[in-house]
Amino acid sequence: MSLPDILTRIRSAEARAGRPAHSARLVAVTKGHLLEEIRHKVLAHGEFPLGENRGQEVRDKVREWSETAGGAPQPRWHYIGPLQSNKVKYLERVELIHTIEDVTQAEVVAEHAQKWGHAPGVLLQVHNGEAQKHGIAPGELSSVLAGVRATGLDVRGLMVMAPYDQPAEARRIFHDTAQRAHDLGLGELSMGMSGDFEIAVEEGATLVRVGSALFE
Template sequence: MSLPQVLERIAAAAARAGRGAGEVQLVAVTKGHGLEEIERYVLRYGDFPLGENRVQEARAKIAAWPEREWNFIGPLQRNKVRYMRPFSLIHSIDSVGLAEALARRAEREGYRPRILLEVNVAREPQKHGFTPEELDVGIKRIGEIETLDLRGLMTMAPLTDDPEDVRWVFRELAAMASHHGLKELSMGMSNDFEVAVEEGATMVRVGRALFTE
């Protein structure tokens, strides 16, 4: 699948849900791919946000294309918050403590990070994020931090051969966001992004599907 084909599928999924294709942003996940591959499979098709989940790998790529929009999508350790300023959006704030550490660093550097809170909707023990039960308190406390710009929620659905099996995950995250008045929903990856769009995703994080002929 190529990037234009992914965009076509996003548009078709949006139409099935009575939405416009412009309501969904593709975040092209470039982790694990070199500069030449990124040029060939992503950059040639337009100006899409690029998603990275490892700080060291991201820093080299940002240096190559500082003018691009970069999103941080992976697990973030507190000792790495000092590297977050180049990212226009951080998808993976998974605790109040991490948010507070980011806020302290941002205040020292004089900027206001845009963030999403990661929610472990399916309660998978190996994954990061707030549980649904923790989310109300997390949103209240993080929403009170003036240094941070809380935009919405993010989740990673369990891996499955049939995307229909995880539709409920996206539906629940959308309900949580609506309940709290949050507009951005980062959900859906290469294997399930169409179902995520049908359930209200405003951003889909697609990587593997882009880097194929």
Template sequence: MSVLGSGEIAARVAAVRERVGRACARVGRDPAEVRLIAASKTFGPEAVVEALAAGVTDFGENRVQEALGKQAAVAELAAVRGLSAPTWHLVGHLQSNKARAAVGAFAILHGIDSVRLLDVLDRWAPGRPVRVLLEVNVAGEPTKFGLAPSELPAAVARARGLVGVELVGLMTVAPRVADPEEVRPVFRRLAALARDHGLRELSMGMTDDFEVAIEEGASMVRVGRAIFGGRR
């Protein structure tokens, strides 16, 4: 059984969708423009399937190895309940030695943070372009992965020159703060960078700040704790 139980996960999903809707309404956006990605790191297949049954279709994992076994178990449980398999996103840092496994396991890779990693992904592209988002360390935090904004033009140019990579957008992880208003400039800056480079997808915002991220243009929000409860 999941940590919270099916009813509670379903209620949490509904509450998150309500918050998404309110944030969209404040800035005149259509909630259909925002993809809810349930960040399922450390939560078992049963919890994922309960969220899937509640209407969540996209799930984000941080580690390739953890995801591989979970994906198979989720597919089996989902089939038993007559549910379609989810779309999987890699939202954590990708090591180059895990790139080959990642391109076959995830629909979109969010945390691509170097030209070298783009080249590795191009080498392992499985007969079709790998969809990627470039991670930008907008706040310049030394403990975070991501390209500096000044490095972005070269990375965008490289990505667009590779036949095995499809660059679809940008991603960031904002600093943890008590008041989400403090990170609004981070999201606003990422949105501006995306516009500068003609990129549509913006993966930004998590449980504590996704409403501000939506107000600033997020097309994907990565929400874990608000759906599944505290990490195990």
């Protein structure tokens, strides 16, 4: 599926939900893909944030871009994978981290941000109720939010993942997460992937993370 096709589907989902056009934005998930392919599949169609899930891959792509782009500005990098404290050092050029799970992680990011002279925005990853390792239990969101804000980081919203190929359950999770973000006064919602991004947009996603559909 081409990037323009994905954007058309996002705009259609916005319209079905009665949302303003362009209120949901695409994060192109580029993990495992070469810069040449990313330029052709993504950046040829405009400026979109690129989502990566490994710190070393972000570091390597930032370096390769600097060496091959002839002075063109770096793309906007987002980090969407599990956050390991010893890999935060590779995320200096990342503008948004989607996957903060506890205050300790936030403290590590804030410490590195002081060295970098700038701080990325962050999202809190919500546990979706499935048997999974990552995410904050919904009942703990308020306390974690307060703790992360105490580090000085800008908490912009929530992120959640839904089980694959279960549209009804995905809709429930997205709806619930959107309500929690509203209750906490948070505006950014990173929800939806290749198989369910349209449902996520209908339920309020402001960022959808699409990779496999884009590069198939």
